[in-house]
Amino acid sequence: MNDEYRNKKSNTSDESMIPGWNTSLESAFSAYKGPYIPGRISTQHKTVFNILTENGEIQAAISGAMRKVGKQPVVGDFVVLLDQSDIGSYTIVDILPRTSCLSRGSAGESGEEQLIAANIDTIFIVTAVGHDLNVRRLERYLTIVYSSGARPVIVINKIDLAGSLPDDVSETIQEIRDIADDVPVITLSALTNANLEELDSFMNPGETIALIGSSGVGKSTLINALLGHDIQKTLSVREDDDKGRHTTTVRQLFTLPNGTIFIDNPGIREIQLGDSSDGIDRTFSDIAELAQNCRFKDCTHRNEPHCAVRKAVDDGIISQERFDSYHKLSDELAFQADKAEIGLKGVEKKKWKGVAIARKYVKSKE
Ligand SMILES: Nc1nc2c(ncn2[C@@H]2O[C@H](COP(=O)(O)OP(=O)(O)OP(=O)(O)O)[C@@H](O)[C@H]2O)c(=O)[nH]1
Ligand SMILES: [Zn+2]
Numbered sequence: 001m002n003d004e005y006r007n008k009k010s011n012t013s014d015e016s017m018i019p020g021w022n023t024s025l026e027s028a029f030s031a032y033k034g035p036y037i038p039g040r041i042s043t044q045h046k047t048v049f050n051i052l053t054e055n056g057e058i059q060a061a062i063s064g065a066m067r068k069v070g071k072q073p074v075v076g077d078f079v080v081l082l083d084q085s086d087i088g089s090y091t092i093v094d095i096l097p098r099t100s101c102l103s104r105g106s107a108g109e110s111g112e113e114q115l116i117a118a119n120i121d122t123i124f125i126v127t128a129v130g131h132d133l134n135v136r137r138l139e140r141y142l143t144i145v146y147s148s149g150a151r152p153v154i155v156i157n158k159i160d161l162a163g164s165l166p167d168d169v170s171e172t173i174q175e176i177r178d179i180a181d182d183v184p185v186i187t188l189s190a191l192t193n194a195n196l197e198e199l200d201s202f203m204n205p206g207e208t209i210a211l212i213g214s215s216g217v218g219k220s221t222l223i224n225a226l227l228g229h230d231i232q233k234t235l236s237v238r239e240d241d242d243k244g245r246h247t248t249t250v251r252q253l254f255t256l257p258n259g260t261i262f263i264d265n266p267g268i269r270e271i272q273l274g275d276s277s278d279g280i281d282r283t284f285s286d287i288a289e290l291a292q293n294c295r296f297k298d299c300t301h302r303n304e305p306h307c308a309v310r311k312a313v314d315d316g317i318i319s320q321e322r323f324d325s326y327h328k329l330s331d332e333l334a335f336q337a338d339k340a341e342i343g344l345k346g347v348e349k350k351k352w353k354g355v356a357i358a359r360k361y362v363k364s365k366e
Contacts, residue, residue: 017054018078019253019261020119020208025078028096032080038096041077042253044265049073049092050251053081060090071095075252075265076118076208100149102210104271116267117210120150122202126213126222128158129169135179141212142183144271150210153184153202157218160189190222199226205259212271223264227256284326286318302327 018040029038039053039060048059060081062073073079073095080094098118125141127133138154145152154176162169177185184202188195203209203226211219252265287309291299295306301323312318 017056018052019255020206021078022206025096029078029080032094035083036093037081037083037090039079039081040253041073041075041079042251044073044075044252049079051079051081051090051092052253053090055083055085058085058090060092062092066092066094072115074101074115074118075267076120076263078119102144102148102150102268102271104144114267116271117263117265119208120148120210120263121204121207122153122209123148123150124153124155124199124202124209124211124213124222126155126157126211126217126219128213128217129156129162130158130165132214132217133169133172133176135172135175137214138176139179142180144212153186153199154180155199155211155213155222156185156187157190157222159187159194160192190218190225193225196225203256203258203260206261208253208261208263210263210268212268215269219264219269223262226262284322287323287326290318300330 018038020040021038025038029036037053037055039051039058041049042052042057043050048061051058051060058081062071063082066072071094073092077098078096079092080096082091082093084090100118100120101115102117102120102123103115123145125138125145127138133156142152142154156173156176173185173187186195186198188198190196211222213219253261253263255261287301290308290312291301293308294301294304296304299307299309301307301309309318309323313320313323
């Protein structure tokens with residue numbers, strides 16, 4: 001634990017309750033006179049936000065004026081709240097200037113981009129030795145991070161498995177170091193904690209970090225290792241949802257004992273890259289493997305002669321259901337890609353779990 005930070009925390013004003021609050025925010029906020037307090041969005045619900053303030057964690061919605069102009073805060077935003085705590089109410093009336101914004105953009109005609117999180121200083125791009133380790137994928141993640149304005153750090157997790165894999169991991173890691181240029185590349189194991197301390201120099205008190213990377217690379221495990229607890233247990237908050245039902249949510253913004261702030265939310269987790277064939281190949285690796293024996297390199301396994309995949313279905317090696325589902329998903333992904341839609345809008349998430357949707361374009365931030 002950083003002593004300097006501990007001292008700062010124990011004897012500063014109430015605003016130190018707002019993780020990441022600093023002097024430039026202070027001066028931006030000083031324009032507000034009256035019953036206003038600052039806060040930071042910690043969790044985003046449909047219309048309500050959880051906000052960390054000097055009065056503790058509160059819930060508020062945005063003002064009508066903000067709604068009218070389409071101003072939407074996201075996790076990590078520093079906001080201005082109209083404090084009507086005497087009547088038990090707070091309203092978000094403004095968003096303080098952002099230092100970075102992580103978004104996924106649609107390349108559609110509207111050019112609309114979907115903001116996911118704001119004011120992230122550093123993004124750990126997490127990958128893992130094994131299937132996920134891929135130079136091209138990392139290049140795309142780097143594009144996202146660069147356009148967000150945050151500083152990228154490449155984290156190669158599961159290094160404990162390196163020795164037991166058939167392929168030469170060290171060669172790929174060297175390739176990654178080559179394309180990474182001056183971006184730090186850290187190899188570690190979130191499971192055994194090997195090399196975990198190499199992340200220390202990127203985790204400064206008061207700075208905000210987010211993790212992006214494919215599902216299963218170990219983002220949760222890494223956060224747990226850094227936190228030293230089981231995060232689900234530590235950070236779950238029981239509260240009422242928009243319909244008044246009790247729910248358990250995991251706080252999306254939290255502070256580590258050393259004062260580093262982490263943002264981990266579904267929107268960030270859903271940033272998955274890769275062209276559609278990538279995702280399909282991962283989900284249907286058996287079919288992808290067989291497809292190497294099809295006569296045509298671009299065989300769609302429908303009508304082409306000498307299709308090894310259809311033969312495997314005929315031979316009962318691959319079930320008809322699996323084959324059908326493969327085609328169904330390929331079609332849907334192709335459709336999605338054509339629309340160049342980024343996001344999971346209108347798609348049942350469950351169905352898509354584990355499938356990397358084509359996220360063809362990453363719009364740079366405004
Ligand atoms: N061998 C090994 N396994 C690991 C390591 N880190 C995580 N795992 C395992 O990898 C699996 C996935 O880890 P998670 O932390 O759930 O991955 P995630 O990136 O959070 O996945 P999503 O929640 O889907 O985004 C789990 O079974 C972990 O135990 C590691 O360093 N070494
Ligand atoms: Zn084929």
